[in-house]
Structures are given as structure tokens and as C-alpha cells.
Amino acid sequence: MRHIPKILCLATMMLFLLPVVQKVKPFVEVQPLKGVYVHTEKPQLTFSSFVKGEWQKNADRYVKEHFGFHEHFIRLYNQCFWTIWHRPADPSPVLVGKDDYLFEPSFVNEYYTGCFNEFYPDSIPLCERPQIFHRRMSRLAKLQAILEEQGVHLFLALLPGKERIYPQYLPNPGPRTGNHTSKTQPRAYDLYRNSRYDFRRIDLCHCFDSLNGHTPYLLFTKTGTHWSNIASTYAFDSVMRYMQTFGPPIHPVTLGTPYYAPTREPDNDLYHLLNIMAPVPADSNLYVDVTLTGTRPGRNPSLVVIGDSFFWNILYNFPIQELFSDFRYWYYFSTIYYDPAHDKVADIDLVDELLRTDYVMLSYCTVQLYDCGNGFINRALLELCYDPGEIQAVRDSIAADTTSTLTIDQLIDKNLEQYFPAIAEPLPTKRCTKIAQQK
Amino acid sequence: MIFSSHIFLLCFLPLFLAVYFLVPPKGRNLVLLLASVVFYAWGAPDFVLILLASTVANFYLVKAMHRAQRTAMKKLWCTLAILLSLGLLVYFKYANFFVENANALLAALGLGTMGWTKVLLPIGISFFTFQSITYVVDTYRGINTPMQRLTDYMVYIIMFPQLIAGPIVRYTDIADQITARRRLRWEECLQGFYRFVIGLAKKVLIADVIGRTVDVVLAGDLAALDSGTAWITIMAYTMQLYFDFSGYSDMAIGLGRIMGFRFPENFDNPYTSASISEFWRRWHITLGAFMRNYLYIPLGGNRHGTARTYLNLWVVFLLSGLWHGASWNFVIWGAYHGFFLVLERLLGINKQRKAWRIIPTFIILLVGWAIFRIEDLPSCWTFIQRLFCFDFSGFALADHPQYYATLLVALVFSFLTLLPMGKRLERWVFYTRYGNTQLTAVWIIACLLFVCCLMTLTATKFSPFIYFRF
Numbered sequence: 001m002r003h004i005p006k007i008l009c010l011a012t013m014m015l016f017l018l019p020v021v022q023k024v025k026p027f028v029e030v031q032p033l034k035g036v037y038v039h040t041e042k043p044q045l046t047f048s049s050f051v052k053g054e055w056q057k058n059a060d061r062y063v064k065e066h067f068g069f070h071e072h073f074i075r076l077y078n079q080c081f082w083t084i085w086h087r088p089a090d091p092s093p094v095l096v097g098k099d100d101y102l103f104e105p106s107f108v109n110e111y112y113t114g115c116f117n118e119f120y121p122d123s124i125p126l127c128e129r130p131q132i133f134h135r136r137m138s139r140l141a142k143l144q145a146i147l148e149e150q151g152v153h154l155f156l157a158l159l160p161g162k163e164r165i166y167p168q169y170l171p172n173p174g175p176r177t178g179n180h181t182s183k184t185q186p187r188a189y190d191l192y193r194n195s196r197y198d199f200r201r202i203d204l205c206h207c208f209d210s211l212n213g214h215t216p217y218l219l220f221t222k223t224g225t226h227w228s229n230i231a232s233t234y235a236f237d238s239v240m241r242y243m244q245t246f247g248p249p250i251h252p253v254t255l256g257t258p259y260y261a262p263t264r265e266p267d268n269d270l271y272h273l274l275n276i277m278a279p280v281p282a283d284s285n286l287y288v289d290v291t292l293t294g295t296r297p298g299r300n301p302s303l304v305v306i307g308d309s310f311f312w313n314i315l316y317n318f319p320i321q322e323l324f325s326d327f328r329y330w331y332y333f334s335t336i337y338y339d340p341a342h343d344k345v346a347d348i349d350l351v352d353e354l355l356r357t358d359y360v361m362l363s364y365c366t367v368q369l370y371d372c373g374n375g376f377i378n379r380a381l382l383e384l385c386y387d388p389g390e391i392q393a394v395r396d397s398i399a400a401d402t403t404s405t406l407t408i409d410q411l412i413d414k415n416l417e418q419y420f421p422a423i424a425e426p427l428p429t430k431r432c433t434k435i436a437q438q439k
Numbered sequence: 440m441i442f443s444s445h446i447f448l449l450c451f452l453p454l455f456l457a458v459y460f461l462v463p464p465k466g467r468n469l470v471l472l473l474a475s476v477v478f479y480a481w482g483a484p485d486f487v488l489i490l491l492a493s494t495v496a497n498f499y500l501v502k503a504m505h506r507a508q509r510t511a512m513k514k515l516w517c518t519l520a521i522l523l524s525l526g527l528l529v530y531f532k533y534a535n536f537f538v539e540n541a542n543a544l545l546a547a548l549g550l551g552t553m554g555w556t557k558v559l560l561p562i563g564i565s566f567f568t569f570q571s572i573t574y575v576v577d578t579y580r581g582i583n584t585p586m587q588r589l590t591d592y593m594v595y596i597i598m599f600p601q602l603i604a605g606p607i608v609r610y611t612d613i614a615d616q617i618t619a620r621r622r623l624r625w626e627e628c629l630q631g632f633y634r635f636v637i638g639l640a641k642k643v644l645i646a647d648v649i650g651r652t653v654d655v656v657l658a659g660d661l662a663a664l665d666s667g668t669a670w671i672t673i674m675a676y677t678m679q680l681y682f683d684f685s686g687y688s689d690m691a692i693g694l695g696r697i698m699g700f701r702f703p704e705n706f707d708n709p710y711t712s713a714s715i716s717e718f719w720r721r722w723h724i725t726l727g728a729f730m731r732n733y734l735y736i737p738l739g740g741n742r743h744g745t746a747r748t749y750l751n752l753w754v755v756f757l758l759s760g761l762w763h764g765a766s767w768n769f770v771i772w773g774a775y776h777g778f779f780l781v782l783e784r785l786l787g788i789n790k791q792r793k794a795w796r797i798i799p800t801f802i803i804l805l806v807g808w809a810i811f812r813i814e815d816l817p818s819c820w821t822f823i824q825r826l827f828c829f830d831f832s833g834f835a836l837a838d839h840p841q842y843y844a845t846l847l848v849a850l851v852f853s854f855l856t857l858l859p860m861g862k863r864l865e866r867w868v869f870y871t872r873y874g875n876t877q878l879t880a881v882w883i884i885a886c887l888l889f890v891c892c893l894m895t896l897t898a899t900k901f902s903p904f905i906y907f908r909f
Contacts, residue, residue, distance in 0.1 A: 004875040005625035008882045012632055015886055016453035036904045051484050056440075064445040070897060073890075077898035085840050089898055090651065 022068025033071050034272035035093070040065050079277040094270050101169035102270040103162060104225045110367045111163035112173045114185035119370040123405050126185060132413070133191050133370065139377050139416070140362075141199040145427050146384050147354065150435065153247040154360040156201035157239055159227065159310045160208040161366040162220040164189070188369040202242045204235050205366060217286035221263065223271035229264055230286050232313035237290075239361075240323075248358050249297035251323050256289040266313060290318050302326035302356065306333050306376050307363030326356070333374035345376075350383050351434050378413055385422050385430050394419050440481040441603075442690045443642050443896060451478065459698065464622065468594045471698065478599035479563070486561035490597060493527055497571050498585075498592045501578050505585045513579065520575040528568040534558050536765035563603040565762060567596050569729050574610040576733055582611050591617050600694035604687045606705040607725040609732075616700050623699050629878060631696030634869075636885040636892070638689025643892040645849050646683035647899070649675045652842040657813065661821045667834030669825040670805075675842070677808050678849035681709065684723070703728075708865075710853045713796035714788050715779040715803065726762075730755050749784070753777040763811070768819060772810045779803055797857070 022028060043049070043058035050056070064070075081089040088094045095103045120129050144154045163170060189205060208219055208231070219231045227235065233255065240250050263283050271280055303324040305311050311329065314320065320327050321338070329337040336342045354360065364372050382391055398408050398419065406414065417423050422430035440447050455474045462470055480487040497520055504516030535557055542552040574595070578585050586592040594617055601608060656664070656672045664672075688705035695702040709722035719727050735755045741748040753774070760773015782788075788796070806823060813819035855861030873881060 005629055005878060008878060009625050009628050009632075012629070012882070012886075013453065013456065015889070016449070016456075019449055020453075053482075053484060056446075056481050056484075060444050060446040063449060064897060067445060067449050067897075073894040073897040077894040080894075081841075091900060093904060 019068040023066065024068075026068065028069070028072065030071055031075075033074060033275050035275065075275055075277045078275050082274065082276050082278075088274050092274075094273050095171050097166075097169040097171045099169055099222075101162075101166060101222050102225070102274075103170065104270065106367050107161045107163040107225070108170055110161060110187060111167060111170055114187045121406075121410070124410075130186055130191055133188060134195065135416075136372060136377060137192065137195070137197045137199070139381055139423075140373070141197060142423070142426075142428060143377055143381050143384070144199045146381070146431075147360065150355055152354055152357055152360060153243070154200070154362070155243070155246075156199065156362045156364070156372070157307075158189070158192070158201060158203045158205055158369065159235075159363060159365040160205040160219075162225060164205060164366055165208055165212055165219050187366070188372075189366045192369065200246065202239055204238075207235070207238065217258065221267040221285060222283075223263070223269075223281070224267045225270045226266060226310050226313050228285065229267050229313060229317060230258065230288050232310070233288050233290060233317045236314045236318060243359055243361075248301040250301060251292055251296050252294040253318070253323070254291050254293040256291065258286045258288045260284045261287050264316075266316065292319060292322060300325035301358035303359045303361065304328045304330060304353070304357045305361045305363055306330045306373065307361070308332065308365055308368040310365050311363045324359075328353075328357075330376070333376040350380060351432060354380065354384075355435075375409070378409075378416060381416070381423055381428075382412075382420060384432060384435065385428050386420060387432050391420075440478050442687065442694075443639060443647075443892070445893075445896065446481075448639075448893065448896075451481075456697065460623070467698070468590055468617065471598060472590055472594050475594070475597045475599040475602060479597060479602060482603075483562050485559075489527070489561065490567065491593075493523060494567075494571070494593050494596045495589065496523060497575065497596075498589050501575055501585045504575070505578060517575055517579040521572060524568045524571045524575070528564055531558055531561055531564055533761075533765045566605050566607055567602060569607045569726075569733075570596055570610070572733060573607070573729065577610045583614050586614070586618065598695075598700075600691040600698075600700075601702060604684070604691070605723075605725055606688055606691060606702050607729050608702055609725075609728070612703055613700065621699055626873070626878070627699065628697045629882065630873070631693045631698075633693070633881055633885045634696060635690050635693030636889045637868075638686040638691075638693060639892045640888045641682040641686030641689060643895050644888075645845055645852075646679045646681075646686060647895075648841060648845045649679040649849065650683070652839055653679055657822075661813075661818055661825065664822070664825045665831055665833040666825060666827075666829050667831045669822060671846075673805050673809050673812075673822075673826065674850075675846050676812050677710070677805055678846060678853065680808060680811075681706070681853065682849055708853070708856045710801060710804070711797060711857050712800055713792045713794065714783050714800055715776060716783055717792065718800065718804065719776070719780070726759070730759055734758065749781045752780055752784075756780065764814075766814050768810055768814050768816060771816075772807055775807050775810060794857075 040058060040061040042062055043055050045055050078089050081087070087096050093104060095105055095108055097103050097108075120132065124132065140154075140156065147154045208227075211231075212219060215231075217230045218228050220226075221228045226232070237253065237255060240253070244250055261284060263280065263285050264287065267285060268280050300322075301324060303320075303326075305328070309331075315329075328339045330345050331337055333345055336345060336348070342348050362373060362376070395408055395412075398411055402408070402411060404411060412419060422428050440451060442448075451474075455470075459467055459470050459474075476487060476491070479490060483490075500516055500520040500523065504513050504520065507513045507516055535555075538553060538555045542555075545552055574585075574592070577583050586595070595608075595610065595613060653672055653676045656668065657676075685706040692702045692704070703725055705724050707721040707724065709718055712718035712721055735751055738751045738754060739747055740751060756773045756777030757770060758773070760769045760771070760776070763769045763772070806826065809822055809826070810819055813822055856865050871877075
């Protein structure tokens with residue numbers, strides 16, 4: 001028994017070494033954490049990075065993210081927190097509302113205060129932010145008119161956020177649901193609804209409002225942030241019908257009889273983000289299958305979708321690649337999906353891409369509507385009306401003259417019509433050489 | 440490097456301990472010295488040479504002082520050594536403060552301003568400066584002879600457990616432990632590990648949790664705070680500070696014990712004090728002792744009449760405030776404490792302990808911590824006004840149960856020793872020599888606490904997105 005202290009000391013050393021052993025040769029199964037997060041790269045030690053302290057900072061972060069048991073510890077901690085407090089640990093991308101409805105914080109903030117703060121830099125005063133929104137919407141009308149004359153059908157699909165459909169389940173306002181000391185600002189959807197814009201759009205918020213409470217299925221599941229699998233299926237079926245009222249025909253589809261099935265992806269996307277040890281609740285929801293029917297209408301039209309993550313639900317259910325001959329998803333007008341040739345919109349010839357497209361769908365939910373297009377509207381207007389050399393010359397002159405704290409893109413967004421006078425016309429007549437030559 | 444980081448807990452500490460235990464006792468000081476240099480260089484690579492150079496210079500200055508035959512020469516060497524240490528402290532810690540204030544004065548007089556490049560503060564400078572002063576002064580006073588080996592002296596100054604935030608170990612208290620290394624005892628190592636884990640838990644599971652909410656509240660609009668939130672926030676900060684600082688001291692003491700050193704205690708249930716004088720005997724004890732031995736007594740202490748004693752007390756507390764940070768709020772905080780200390784002496788409150796005085800003392804401390812925490816003086820005044828406007832109209836417990844639960848736990852632990860059961864528990868945890876059964880039971884608890892701390896450190900700030908954004 002006199003060896004007990006020695007044994008305990010050695011056991012303590014073993015305890016310290018266990019994470020290293022687990023890292024080198026895992027003896028406990030590792031399940032990757034759910035959700036997307038940025039991994040720290042292994043830092044390269046250089047003299048200058050050491051003296052500046054950068055290597056040390058990155059090495060600490062790297063060890064924190066890569067030691068054995070990293071995933072287990074996060075799950076265990078989150079589970080403990082969830083069990084004790086019935087809420088996710090801070091900082092969390094998930095908030096628990098009433099009756100265990102889960103919400104993303106930005107949707108809750110949108111409901112209580114409006115999300116203008118999240119989308120516009122501090123350098124833009126609060127009073128100017130609604131004007132920016134209105135400016136963007138009126139430019140969208142011009143862009144739609146220009147594209148329409150080229151046979152490209154641009155439209156906006158306005159999608160509801162969970163906060164709009166189920167406000168009764170929102171968590172109470174508090175420190176975790178946004179900065180409530182700031183003045184409440186108008187919501188983007190209210191600005192949109194209270195104005196008369198002259199462009200083509202389908203307002204699914206309005207449609208969901210009227211469906212709310214009258215469907216046998218949930219429009220948003222308790223554990224998901226996006227519209228439910230089935231609601232998004234019915235919604236896109238309506239969108240396709242709407243598209244064919246002004247554009248080329250689309251291969252007909254049939255929606256089967258709804259049936260109950262255990263919750264499918266991505267209806268649990270928020271629950272997964274909790275990263276807890278308990279399995280996903282075994283709820284069932286209604287689902288519906290989509291099948292191609294009838295005959296193909298000659299050639300399949302092409303489609304570009306520019307928008308937020310709500311469109312991923314459509315991709316889970318619809319055979320989009322079979323419905324559209326050339327489908328591309330310009331996610332937040334930044335990353336490109338379903339285009340083998342390009343990864344980033346910054347690398348594409350936008351005019352070429354648009355001119356070979358039948359439909360361009362801007363797909364934004366209420367929270368993302370503030371930044372509708374994510375820069376697409378300005379860039380498309382400019383590149384359709386001006387040549388690259390002309391645009392660059394103006395950018396260079398702005399860069400040479402400005403003393404503003406705004407970036408060049410922000411300045412152009414603010415004064416687009418001033419820097420590029422052709423765009424100021426009610427319907428711009430100037431076109432870039434590429435389009436002029438085609439004519 | 441901080442103790443509550445993954446790199447320290449999972450890489451530095453296991454590696455250091457493995458090497459430390461494997462080398463023979465004679466080589467341990469060298470291992471400790473090298474590890475301490477790495478530890479310091481990790482957080483302040485650009486200052487490590489300054490630290491090493493000043494330490495070497497001090498060592499030889501004190502040697503010269505010790506060799507000097509004439510008292511005048513001894514005094515000269517002693518003054519030089521103290522000036523070197525204090526000079527570095529004044530330059531790195533206070534130069535910015537002095538220049539900013541001088542510039543403000545010059546600007547007010549319409550005389551323009553001086554050009555100045557801001558000086559960065561080397562971590563731990565306040566602590567290792569004080570330790571080197573104790574070495575110089577104790578040797579000068581003949582309490583100890585100087586160390587023979589430079590490496591031993593360097594170990595004393597830059598030993599990593601207490602290098603960054605104390606406790607301030609007086610040279611006489613540790614000199615023998617450095618020069619005559621004992622064989623390590625397994626029980627001591629284990630008890631050191633327990634103490635380290637207790638400190639880590641205090642920091643990670645209590646102080647950091649409370650601190651996150653305190654920071655959010657104090658970063659908001661202070662004028663809009665209701666009195667209830669203001670009092671809860673300052674009470675939470677009071678707990679955060681205590682558990683953070685005493686947790687760090689516990690970790691330092693625990694690490695020292697694992698390595699075979701006995702560092703002095705730094706806290707003794709300070710919030711159970713019934714007077715400000717008592718508080719300063721229980722809070723940051725090693726700083727209090729330093730100020731008494733190396734400032735208050737040299738100033739004359741209480742040997743030159745009542746008025747001079749009060750003046751000395753005030754000067755000590757003003758400088759103590761300034762030592763905590765180069766900002767006016769720290770000076771005011773020091774003066775605030777000095778005022779109550781003098782008042783207690785005038786009223787004779789400090790002579791007899793009465794339990795009911797714990798509450799007013801605690802309230803005085805709370806207001807003091809508000810001055811300490813809020814550096815911007817107008818904001819600090821606004822906050823104090825909110826405390827005493829007694830406007831509870833907008834008060835609502837924020838939807839943050841973990842914060843309140845942790846605060847409650849912190850309060851319970853802070854005042855537990857007021858009860859006899861709490862006293863017994865404290866004696867058992869910190870000052871009992873455990874038998875094998877107790878060692879094993881406490882080991883299991885310590886390991887669980889350690890895993891909880893590591894788990895919390897890992898999960899904090901982990902917040903994934905549903906989809907890749909862009």
C-alpha cells in the first residue's frame with residue numbers, strides 16, 4: 001500500500017499522455033463534429049513568426065483543435081450543458097425557443113430588431129440603410145429589363161424565414177437574442193412589402209402565411225432552420241409553374257402522395273449543430289417524392305440560382321439536373337456549385353454566363369433579403385452596360401480620388417448612377433460591346 | 440503561455456514533468472530554468488532577452504554589493520541594483536502613462552505635445568521586478584548571503600509557475616529550497632497536482648464563465664443599467680477577479696509543490712474580512728507583505744507619530760494602486776482603499792473583529808472593484824451612480840442560468856469558511872496530510888475536475904455553421 005502515491009503519480013502522467021495516444025493511435029472511435037468550421041492549418045515555424053508571436057498563437061489553436069478527444073470533449077460538454085440547462089452552450093449557432101423549437105440567432109434578431117446591423121458596415125448610418133435597400137431593388141428592376149431583352153428571364157423568389165412563420169415559438173428576447181439596446185430597425189421584408197417595385201417576383205412569404213396552420217405538415221420542422229423538406233418541395237413546384245408563365249417550358253413533374261417517414265436531411269440541420277451525444281429525436285414528418293412525367297418540352301431550359309442556403313432543400317428533392325440542361329448555383333454570389341469549369345463567381349465572364357441562361361432566379365429568405373444578390377445586381381448592370389476597360393478606368397479614378405473610409409465597391413454601390421451615368425436612365429440604353437455586336 | 444491553455448496542459452507540462460522527474464536532482468534547476476525561458480519566450484519572445492540581461496546584471500550587482508567592504512559602497516551597489524529593476528518597471532509599465540498625462544497637460548497649456556512611440560508591456564514585469572528587489576534588499580540587510588550560482592538565481596527570478604502573476608516569493612523564503620534540492624516525494628507531487636487542478640477549476644469553471652457575462656454587461660450602455668443588474672454585475676466581477684487570481688495562485692503553488700518547492704499562500708478567504716485592514720491581510724498576501732517590508736517600513740512605518748503613519752499608509756496604497764496598472768482608476772482605487780484603512784485606524788475599527796462588519800466591508804470592496812474594473816473614469820462614475828440610484832424598475836434576471844448558478848457557487852465558496860463546517864473542509868482539503876484512501880479518492884475527483892476543465896476549454900468558442908459560407 002505504500003506504493004499508492006507512486007502509482008497515482010504515474011497514473012496522472014498517463015492521464016496527461018492519453019490525448020497524445022488517442023491522437024496518434026485512436027483507441028476510442030472518433031465521429032466528426034457536425035457543421036462547418038474552419039480548421040487551423042499546422043503552423044510553420046519561422047523566426048519572424050515566432051518573434052511576432054503568430055506561431056505560438058496558431059500552435060495553441062492547432063493543438064486545441066487537433067488533440068485526441070477534441071470531438072469527444074466538445075460533445076460531452078455540449079451534452080452536459082444541454083442536460084443541465086436545456087440549452088446549447090455559448091457560443092452557439094442555435095437558440096432554443098418555446099416548445100423546443102430551434103432557431104438560428106439571426107432569424108430571432110430579425111424578428112426582434114431587424115438585421116440591418118449584420119449586413120451593413122458601421123460606416124453606413126442607420127438612416128441610410130433602408131435607402132440602400134430601395135436602391136438595390138430599383139436597380140434589380142433595371143437589370144431585369146435589360147436581361148429580358150436578351151431573352152434571359154430574371155426573377156426574385158422571396159422565401160419566408162422560420163421567425164416569420166412561427167413567431168409564437170421564438171425564444172424570449174434577451175442577451176442571447178441580439179443587441180436589444182439598439183433601436184429596432186425596419187425589417188427588409190416590410191420595406192419590400194410596403195413599396196411598389198416594378199420587377200418580376202414570387203412572394204412565397206405571402207403564400208406560406210396563408211398556408212400556415214392549414215397544412216397537415218410543418219412548414220418548418222422543430223429542429224431545422226430552413227423550410228421543411230415537404231414545404232420546400234411544394235413551394236418549388238409552384239415556382240416552376242410561375243416560371244413557365246413568362247419563360248420556356250420545363251419538363252413536367254408529378255408530386256406523389258405524402259407519406260410519413262423518419263425525419264430526413266436537412267430537416268434536422270439545427271439539431272445536428274448542437275453536437276451533443278444524444279441521438280436525433282426519432283420524429284416522423286410528412287414527405288413527398290418528385291418524379292419526372294410526361295414528355296420533355298424540346299430542350300431543357302437552363303437555370304442559374306443566386307441565393308442563400310434555402311435552395312439546398314430543393315436540391316435534396318428535385319432532379320434539378322434533369323429538369324434544367326445547364327444548372328448552376330451561385331451560392332451567395334460567391335462560390336459556384338454544379339459548374340465543372342468554375343469555383344468562384346469572381347472568375348467567370350458574367351455576361352457570357354448570363355447570355356447562355358434562360359432563367360436567373362434570385363432566391364433569398366427574409367433575413368438574407370438585406371443583401372439581395374450579394375453584389376450580383378451591381379456587377380451585372382455594370383458589365384451588361386459597360387466594357388471592362390471603362391469600368392476599370394472609373395474604379396482607378398475612384399481609388400485615386402477617394403479619402404472615404406468605404407471600400408471602392410461600397411462607394412460604387414452608393415453612387416453607381418453617378419459614376420456610371422448610363423445606369424441612371426430609367427431604362428439604360430447603353431450596352432457593352434459584346435451585346436452591341438450580337439445585335 | 441498561460442496555464443489554462445491546451446498547449447500548456449497537453450504539451451508543455453507533461454513534457455516538462457517527464458524530463459524534470461527523469462533527471463537527477465542536481466540537474467533539475469537547469470531543466471526548470473530552460474523550461475522557464477521557453478515558457479516566457481512563448482508569450483513574450485521580444486522581451487526574453489531583456490529579462491535575461493536584467494537578471495544577469497542584477498546577480499552581479501548584488502555580488503559586488505556583497506563583496507564591498509564599505510557601507511557607502513554597499514549602499515551604492517544596492518541603489519544601482521534597485522534602480523535597474525525599478526527603472527525597467529517604470530519605463531515599460533509607466534512611460535506611456537506619464538507621457539500621455541504630460542501631453543494632456545502641455546496641450547491644456549497650449550504648448551503642443553511630445554512625440555512618443557508606445558512601449559509594450561512585458562508580461563510578468565511587475566512580479567519579477569519585486570522578486571529581484573527582495574533579493575537585493577534581503578542580501579543588503581544581511582538576512583541572506585547572495586546565491587553562488589547564476590543559474591540558481593535565474594531559477595528564483597524566472598521560475599515559470601510564479602513568473603507571470605505571482606505569488607511574489609521573498610528571497611529568504613525560497614533560497615534554501617533552490618540551493619539544496621530535496622528528493623521529490625510522491626505525496627507532495629500528488630498534493631501539488633490536486634492544488635493545481637483546484638486552481639484550474641477556479642479559473643476555467645468559475646471565473647471565465649462569470650467573466651463572459653460581466654464583459655458583455657460592462658461593454659454595453661452603463662447609463663441604461665438598472666441598479667439590480669449593476670449590483671449583480673459588480674458582485675460577479677468581484678467573484679471573477681477572486682477566482683481568477685486565486686486560481687492562478689493555486690496553480691502556481693500546486694506546480695511549485697510538484698517540483699518540490701513551497702510557495703507562500705497568496706489568499707485567505709479575503710471576502711470574509713470584517714475590515715479593509717483585514718482584507719489586505721487576506722488578499723494578495725505576498726504583495727501586502729512586500730509593500731510592508733520593502734516600502735512601508737523603509738518609509739518609517741508607524742515609528743514617527745500618527746500623522747506620519749497615516750501618510751505612509753496612503754503612500755503605500757497609492758503606489759500599490761499604481762502597481763496594479765498604469766491608469767488613473769488604479770491610483771484612485773489605491774487612494775480609496777488607503778482612505779478606508781486610515782478611517783478604520785481613526786475609528787479603531789481594525790482592533791476588534793465583529794462578524795456584522797463583513798457586510799459593509801464587502802460593499803466597500805464591491806465599489807472599489809468597480810473603480811478597478813472600469814478604466815474610463817466618467818463611465819466608472821456612471822456605473823457607481825447606477826449602483827446607488829436604487830432604480831430597480833427595469834430589473835429582470837437575464838436568461839442566463841449558467842451565469843447565476845456559477846455566481847451562486849462562487850459566493851458559497853467565498854463565504855463558506857464563515858461556518859465551522861467550511862473551516863473544517865478547507866483545513867481538510869488544503870492542509871491535511873492524506874492517507875492512501877483519501878489520496879485515491881481525491882485523485883479521482885481531481886482527474887474528473889481536470890477533464891471537466893479541459894472539456895470546457897475545448898468547447899468554448901466552438902461554433903460551427905450549418906453550411907459553408909461562401
